Amino acid sequence: MGFVGGVFGIGNRTDRRRRVCPGMKGTGPGNGFESVESGVKLDEIVSSFKSMVELRDRSYMLKMYQNCFVGSDAVDTLIEKGFVTNRKDAVTVCQMMLTEGIFHHVLREHQFKDAKLFYQFTEGHGEKLVREGSKVSWSDFIKPETMEIDDSLQPAMPVSSETPEITQDLPQTDLNISGQLYPLDEYNLRLLDNTHPSAWQDPQNKRKYQMLVIGGGTGGLVAAAGSAGVGARVAMIEKNLLGGDCLNFGCVPSKALISAAKRYHAVTNDQSLSEFGISVEGAKIDFGKVMERLRRLRADISVNDSAERFASKLGVDVYLGEAKFIDKNTVEVNGQKLTFAKCTIATGGAPRLPDLSGIKELFEAYHRKEPEAPTIVTNESIFNLTELPKRFAVIGNGAVGMELAQSMTRFGSEVTVFGRSRRIMGKEDADIAKILEDRMTSEGTTFQLSVEKYVSLKKTGVKNGSFMEMEMEVVLEGGEPKTFVIDTLLVAAGRTPNVSSLDLENAGVKYDRKEGIIVSDGLETSTKGIFAVGDCCSAYKFTHVADFMARLVVRNALFFGKDKFSRLIIPWCTYTEPEIAHVGLYEKDISEKGEVVTVQKNFADNDRAILDGETEGFVRIHTLKGSDKILGASIVGANAGDLISELTLAMNADYGLGSVASVIHPYPTRADAIRASGDLLNKNRLTPTVRTILRQVLKLQN
Template identity: 50%
Template sequence: MADDDELDSIVMRLEQGLEVKDRRYRLKSYKNCFVGSDAVALMMSSGITNTEEDAVLLGNVLLDAGYIAHVLREHRFENKRLFYRFTKHEDHGAPASDASSWAAFLGSMNETDTDSDYARADQRRRSSVQASLDLETASQLSPMDTHNLALLSKVHPADWKNPEPKKAYDLVVIGAGAGGLVSAAGAAGTGAKVALIEARLMGGDCLNVGCVPSKALLHAAAVVAQMRNTKELADLGISVSGTVDVDFGKVMERMRRLRAEIADNDSAQRFTQKLGVNVYLGRAKFTGKREVVVNDDVHLKFQKCVIATGGSPRLPAIDGLSDAYQAQNPEHPLILTNESIFNLTELPARLGVIGAGPIGCELAQAFARFGSEVQLFARSGHVLAKEDQDAAQLVEDALERDGVELILDVTAYTRVHCDDKSVHVTVTRKDEPDHPVTYSFSQLLVAAGRRPNVGALDLDKAGVAFDDSRGVHVNDRLQTSNDRVYAVGDVCSPVQFTHASDFMARMVVRNCLFFGKAKFSQLIIPWCTYTSPEVAHVGLSRRVLDEEGKEYDVYEKPLAENDRAIVEGQTRGFVRILCKKHTDKIIGATIVAAHAGDLISEVTQAMQTNTGLGKLAAVIHPYPTQADAIRACGDLYNKTRLTTSVRKVLRNVIKVQRSGTRR
């Protein structure tokens, strides 16, 4: 029998040779593990033992002596794909758990269960449809740590029991993203009987895979960039000793923690207990013009219905992309979308990004700041194609300063294919159309637009017109071809923003329940791309007005002339306000600034209340603020009113005042 010194030496060799990392089986995560069969192979290949039998025997000696342990203390050491730890990791390696029903639901599985065990497990499941749905929903989130368990317990509880349906509902809402939640809450607040149906995660994209997680990442990335900007810090008289290191795993853990905290507002419990909404978790389909069915067995009749099923990432038609995406290992996907990139726990060494819209630009910049080598592809010749070109150019410059390589002259994406560890993108470029170039990445983010979620609703049975590209067809009051059914949000809208879905929902509640006549075309919807600097926009742009050949007046203030921007070193940007020719009626604005998304609201309010630019000049702003650049644009307009005739009149008034003083 080996003595303690020999065992110490063996353990040291195993620690050096084995891959110890966090591992996942089914939907459970285990920290700091190695695999039993890997340890057996290492013992034999390194000469510690000669046979498999001896390796297993030695493994059990180490287990009995307390050097290693099975993660759940359920197995002896075996030559199988079982998870073990060196006991020095035990304090940090407990399996993920949460005091929620999800922990219990997932706890029925361990790493030795077979597919037949899996199919028979957990008699608490309500039905085969619901069980499949629950597990499909949970599999969208990774890792299954405390924070994601907490999120699931709020937005898709495992022990949720759908209520007994009422005889009829005043309003049935399909989809619990921003548009669906606001529709349900608004209608319930007026006393309506409301049912809300969600197949996946309440909160929709914004909470789970959009606004909330992305802004948590962007904030962390901005702090990293600021700390690494040694030139700016030196100008401020600040020096940072050593390196600025990023623990990407902790960045993502913080995101998951904050997302779970924010989820309270969108939770099934809140909508049921506080708002009085009947929440159904399951897949909805229409069975007629006034009825939907949930999970093929619960029938809900309605007076009115709102479709708010949102959208999903669109995979462009590139040879090999769809097949590679479908065939990839879900435990370590090489091809990412906004729905999966927030599951990462390790920073990609090389990240490719297809698509230079808001999502592509925001995440390309963030990952470059974290330390990835990032290449951003587009066919438009520049980023943010919907923005004025000079605004987009400021973002391009910022991306390049942060290390993003821009490949914006793609004429065609020829092929995407994967091997075990890399994804390869072949493109042709404008300057060399006959010489395709292949780029290789650790992972690839596809951010090339979205498609409406319409395919599984059986809309034909409800008499609702739709198509796969535009989604549900609606009129200006957001009413479908079935006059009892309305739609809001990404499933029907050309503008795909959470705040747009919110206000579409408010409009629809008035229109469908209270004979309202509000029109979508009357909404003034701003938007913002949260790069550094941000680009915010409302109304018409110079690009659109020029394309349409319309005349307009421009009032612009560079941030290089704004005192607050100067003292904070944020002079790359501008405030630009467009007015109807020869008037102060605001018809659009573009702002490029560190906090453009906050600044644009003042202009949006002016447009909403029909406040002219001249009146904004009279709004007192605190000094110094970047928002004062908006007031300064008002000054520029007022100066145009000082025509030669007006100046002559004013001079005469002053002369009169002087003569009166002399008397």
């Protein structure tokens, strides 16, 4: 799109939610700034401006400047007289007049600023002046004002409708089965050697640690490495596998599985291939080799999280065992009492079983490896599979469930997803979730999302290959009972924080069985000097969030920092196809603060997406009326997880959406849809008053 059309053109104004309301007020008799249609001359605008500002002699640093006005006073006057509604637009108007030589800074050293700087009118302002100082960008003329909002740009995270309530009277089932890896081939043995070596000898340290870390997942590893890196004496305790969920049962193995499923789908999707003039015959999937590759890559990556690396290269004392608090400065592990000045709890969370009769007994039988037990898995055991089940069921409709359901469908399983909420991906916008649901349905996934009650799960006694068949009875909406026959059940229905076995009461650390450890905005617990990070204390259960929580704790605990978790701008992505990525607030969160302005750029209008044949999805960005500050954004489409980082960077740098339009992208790229979103905001930004001034400025160029 050309400059005039892209930046100054008139957009579609039929959707009030997406209308950008101008900062400059409409025109009226006698206010001097007339509408575009009135054809007011720039001389008249300048004359009105001159009559408003206070001109007098002013002194600075023992030097007198004659007949000056003050920049901030001029801004105040424009707002008081009703010419503009905000200070940013006032600065825009003044800057254009300065640029055209109507007035200038007394020393010719400054552009116009909303500050106590002195400016003088130039006689014969219609004559062009030599402009000094930095060149002014056109984007400076159309940036809207950033309005006051709450510090935090973190949305409320919904609770899974599948997760049962936890009470203090309910004994917590230990679902942390991270020590059970199958098969024990060379790759899983190498993984164990790195993350929980059987011959590991705990240090014998009598000194007080400056930082003691409980938990060796992402949050614990970063806290330990960061603390040791700045010279602190550090101990880290892990009772299961170093690397935690991310390495062993989450990000790493799941993305290996997704990658294989995506490639297989790409060569077997006849309809998509035919559009490119391609046909492939005879493609087959070897699920055993898919899982072998997964185990090999996981073992390769595990070196980074290994006990040996943290002990010998990073200088961390690594203890492999279960930690229990003795008091607020002492923890016991494997019979040793370790004292500390500061402590970080990073024990993570564990999957939880839904309220379904028979599931607990069958689940425990499978994980005891009883020969006739049916296959009931969580994210902590699904990657032990070596054969593809024919009938695969999922309880849970969040990110984990959708990623694995789509992959298993693409490998050839008959997949059914069960849920209570009548939709998938509860935290995402409904239309975005529907795009993914429709794609998965078209690929063969079946959804049963109106479950009113899970009734029972039991064996049938029939063996289907190496899988023992099960019957799951549910009650659907309207009271309709229905039985489904399945070979494997994946439970992806929420998680429980790992807090019950730490004896936190001895340290005075307050916690909730369902929500986890209670922390302040600085991530400190109820006991001074003890902090918590990651899934054990946060609703944002993402690897990258645990990482940055740990970085925050290192600063706050060791260097008297005052960083706040609420100020972290948190993106995330669900790695389905299409991917769904989000950062910041959702529209429903922003609407509580004021009128939402939303711009959306469809990938159907993006040249790279068209050429790649991947036009599904869009970029959606939210601001408040009168501001271009990015408060939230969602992207659905190919590579959304990579694209969202550009908007996250803009939000971190407080770089407004109007300015994103000035970022040059290579052509053609999907990321250009983000720049184009800035254009959509900017082209509606110009008010009649500003258009009048721009037209008159252009006339002066002749």
